[in-house]
Amino acid sequence: MQQEKMGCLLRELRKEKGMTQEQLAEQLGVSNRSVSRWENGINMPDISILVEISEFFEVGILELIEGERKQEEMDSNDLKKIANYSDEQKRHILNKINKKDVVGLVFSFIAAFSVSAYTEYKYNIFLLLTSFGIATAIAMQFANIAYTTGLSDKGCQFRKRHPYILYAEIVLLIILLISLAMDIMKFLAI
Numbered sequence: 001m002q003q004e005k006m007g008c009l010l011r012e013l014r015k016e017k018g019m020t021q022e023q024l025a026e027q028l029g030v031s032n033r034s035v036s037r038w039e040n041g042i043n044m045p046d047i048s049i050l051v052e053i054s055e056f057f058e059v060g061i062l063e064l065i066e067g068e069r070k071q072e073e074m075d076s077n078d079l080k081k082i083a084n085y086s087d088e089q090k091r092h093i094l095n096k097i098n099k100k101d102v103v104g105l106v107f108s109f110i111a112a113f114s115v116s117a118y119t120e121y122k123y124n125i126f127l128l129l130t131s132f133g134i135a136t137a138i139a140m141q142f143a144n145i146a147y148t149t150g151l152s153d154k155g156c157q158f159r160k161r162h163p164y165i166l167y168a169e170i171v172l173l174i175i176l177l178i179s180l181a182m183d184i185m186k187f188l189a190i
Contacts, residue, residue: 004041005067011039013057028052 014024014035021035028035028049037043045053054061063069 002065002067003044006044006064007039007041007067009064009067009069010035010053013059014039017057027056 014021019027021039022032025032025035030045030049034043034045038045044050050061050064054064059069
């Protein structure tokens with residue numbers, strides 16, 4: 001399998017430099033677990049990290065993808081293989097964006113409903129829709145900024161190193177849901 005061949009080559013390159021997985025992970029700004037998964041053929045690195053690995057070990061990107069060292073020039077087939085790898089990464093990114101959009105819309109609706117529940121125009125559907133639209137726009141902007149700057153990936157890595165953060169997020173979500181339930185009860189009671 002191509003991932004396993006790539007992992008073997010990555011392990012070989014790392015050992016040639018006399019580095020541990022931890023040192024390589026620190027150099028690339030990823031977790032030790034990511035490097036381990038790459039070397040064991042479980043996952044493949046993103047194309048951006050693949051470029052960093054290629055530059056660090058002074059090998060071609062195609063050599064990394066195929067898991068074999070070559071000294072020849074790239075031809076059109078090689079470029080197509082790199083483009084296909086990049087396309088797979090784009091599909092993976094789009095799937096992540098779609099999930100984040102749904103979560104953003106849910107939280108936008110919660111925020112909009114909370115805003116309308118605490119105003120004197122509780123039955124004004126226009127106010128509800130307007131606040132929903134504003135909250136959605138703001139939430140999507142934050143999600144896009146976090147995603148394009150890489151903060152979301154760094155946040156995931158941070159959460160993996162500090163699992164107690166997940167518990168805090170769950171508690172905050174429960175508090176938010178309780179608040180929403182109270183808002184709905186207020187809205188329906190009046």
